[in-house]
Ligand SMILES: Nc1ncnc2c1ncn2[C@@H]1O[C@H](COP(=O)(O)OP(=O)(O)O)[C@@H](O)[C@H]1O
């Protein structure tokens with residue numbers, strides 16, 4: 586039985602209703618186990634370098650970034666880590682809907698504010714899940730790229746890194762706008778969500794190139810919506826060969842080894 590009902594691939598459903606927190610609702614399900622595998626794989630990557638701030642992105646919209654980011658954040662919280670989930674996809678925000686929070690304040694308001702100091706308490710809100718707090722997107726601003734590229738965003742991430750064990754950034758998609766490229770270079774690691782049937786191979790390749798240019802640390806790929814053949818839709822964690830950057834020019838394996 587699938588936990589998901591199949592929907593048209595590009596939908597606005599998650600903006601209205603939020604994403605499904607499978608790890609919270611069904612912690613013992615195989616899908617939750619896969620999110621824990623994403624968590625563990627990121628932890629393995631943290632041997633040489635601390636992985637505190639992680640961004641989830643994808644080539645296009647509706648590939649499952651918000652679903653994977655939120656569920657992996659819950660997996661960290663369940664492990665006892667203090668986690669904050671930041672909804673940085675200001676054009677297609679979901680976190681407020683996922684956690685039933687109003688979105689009148691959030692990332693956009695704190696980035697646009699002229700106040701010098703951050704009052705984290707104003708913007709970081711409880712998610713209802715132990716150890717997990719949320720910064721919703723705030724009202725959709727006219728200039729998301731500018732806000733995410735601001736010195737203030739850098740400052741905010743620094744403050745969050747001091748307060749939390751893990752900062753999970755639900756980033757915008759890579760290809761349409763420059764928002765995600767900017768973020769990708771700023772965080773400790775980036776995970777690319779690749780949805781079967783949605784992601785185009787050339788688009789994924791372009792993403793990898795852009796990340797290289799942004800000097801981003803691409804940790805790996807989450808292959809989302811991989812048809813396991815039994816009618817269930819799952820999440821599989823796959824690495825491009827090498828450290829992700831090898832989503833190769835002559836590679837036909839779709840990022841999987
Ligand atoms: N593996 C999956 N199987 C079925 N539906 C999925 C899957 N992953 C995501 N979805 C659904 O697809 C839609 C888009 O997912 P979302 O996480 O909001 O994507 P993004 O943040 O990349 O735009 C949502 O309605 C979500 O519930």
Ligand SMILES: [Mg+2]
Pocket residue numbers: 650651652674677678679755
């Ligand atoms: Mg999203």
